[in-house]
Amino acid sequence: MYRVGAVTYMSTSLTPRDAKILIRYLDAVDDAVTERLEVGYNPSEENLTFLLCEMLDDNKASRNTLSYPLTQMKAELAADSKRLVVSLAIETRQYPRHIESRLTSSDIGIIVSYRDHVRHNSFESGVLLQAKRLYHSLNHPKYSLNDSFEAFDRSQLKAMLDISQRYSGPDMSRRDPTGAVGLCRYLFYCPRPNAYDEDSQEELQHYLLPGANIFDYAKGWHLYEFASDPKRHVPGLLASSISWLAEVWIDNRLRKSKPVAREVFERLWHDVEPLSWFLVYGMILGRAGCHEGGALDLVRGRGSAVEQFSAETPILPRFVLTVDVEVGVARG
Numbered sequence: 288m289y290r291v292g293a294v295t296y297m298s299t300s301l302t303p304r305d306a307k308i309l310i311r312y313l314d315a316v317d318d319a320v321t322e323r324l325e326v327g328y329n330p331s332e333e334n335l336t337f338l339l340c341e342m343l344d345d346n347k348a349s350r351n352t353l354s355y356p357l358t359q360m361k362a363e364l365a366a367d368s369k370r371l372v373v374s375l376a377i378e379t380r381q382y383p384r385h386i387e388s389r390l391t392s393s394d395i396g397i398i399v400s401y402r403d404h405v406r407h408n409s410f411e412s413g414v415l416l417q418a419k420r421l422y423h424s425l426n427h428p429k430y431s432l433n434d435s436f437e438a439f440d441r442s443q444l445k446a447m448l449d450i451s452q453r454y455s456g457p458d459m460s461r462r463d464p465t466g467a468v469g470l471c472r473y474l475f476y477c478p479r480p481n482a483y484d485e486d487s488q489e490e491l492q493h494y495l496l497p498g499a500n501i502f503d504y505a506k507g508w509h510l511y512e513f514a515s516d517p518k519r520h521v522p523g524l525l526a527s528s529i530s531w532l533a534e535v536w537i538d539n540r541l542r543k544s545k546p547v548a549r550e551v552f553e554r555l556w557h558d559v560e561p562l563s564w565f566l567v568y569g570m571i572l573g574r575a576g577c578h579e580g581g582a583l584d585l586v587r588g589r590g591s592a593v594e595q596f597s598a599e600t601p602i603l604p605r606f607v608l609t610v611d612v613e614v615g616v617a618r619g
Contacts, residue, residue, distance in 0.1 A: 313563030321523030324478035396604030412576035522561035
């Protein structure tokens with residue numbers, strides 16, 4: 288384990304090649320999910336979350352046709368003699384009736400369990416994602432970067448902030464300036480580029496360029512390579528820190544309007560990351576999510592952590608994704 292600036296990294300065996308393979312698969316999932324947001328479709332956050340979780344499950348992924356299927360990803364990872372093995376499993380959580388009634392039905396919990404049998408290193412990290420989709424305005428035929436996340440709720444954001452603070456530890460400030468650490472995040476569902484109007488499509492390409500103040504060496508493995516590729520993937524599944532949202536909607540109570548797509552995309556590579564990059568360069572590297580035992584219990588929806596939250600805190604996940612990463616072979 289080591290630190291770069293304010294960010295802690297675990298000593299993992301993930302290579303640049305591994306990262307690209309994992310991201311390629313997750314970007315294929317991104318394309319399949321965000322295709323459902325084409326103009327003419329009107330899926331709910333719950334529908335999109337169910338589809339996403341189905342594609343991230345070893346036992347169900349084959350039901351969907353992806354440009355880069357899970358079987359191919361696993362075969363390419365296995366071609367490396369280092370033996371990095373990734374398993375994905377989704378569990379649908381059932382809660383007691385008095386808890387079930389307050390769930391939002393769109394939350395996802397993610398647990399990354401990393402075990403390195405060669406370097407004898409292991410860790411677990413957890414995160415809660417609250418899903419919000421972009422809503423198309425009826426005032427124009429296509430999506431625009433001025434369209435908003437209509438289901439965004441200030442009180443729900445406040446609950447997420449309170450929970451994140453509870454598990455942040457004594458060495459973290461109320462606001463996480465790096466956007467790298469924390470239990471709670473938003474998962475924004477945005478459409479594929481062709482669903483936007485022409486001006487928005489052009490603007491989107493500029494937000495994909497890396498900012499001038501990127502000091503994340505792990506992400507730098509192919510951030511600039513990505514930015515120089517004219518065919519680069521335009522993400523629609525975006526994992527966002529809650530810190531910048533709290534500053535705008537909790538600290539500044541004069542702000543009444545909902546977040547719009549432009550506000551999310553313009554924070555790419557800082558407060559906001561493609562879900563694929565967040566999972567790989569964040570959670571699998573051990574630099575994102577929360578490692579505290581109580582937080583992991585909360586993500587799993589188990590133990591005393593579930594009963595600690597009042598009926599005004601609908602944050603428990605309906606779906607729990609477990610990403611098992613194993614390096615080498617376990618020896619007796």
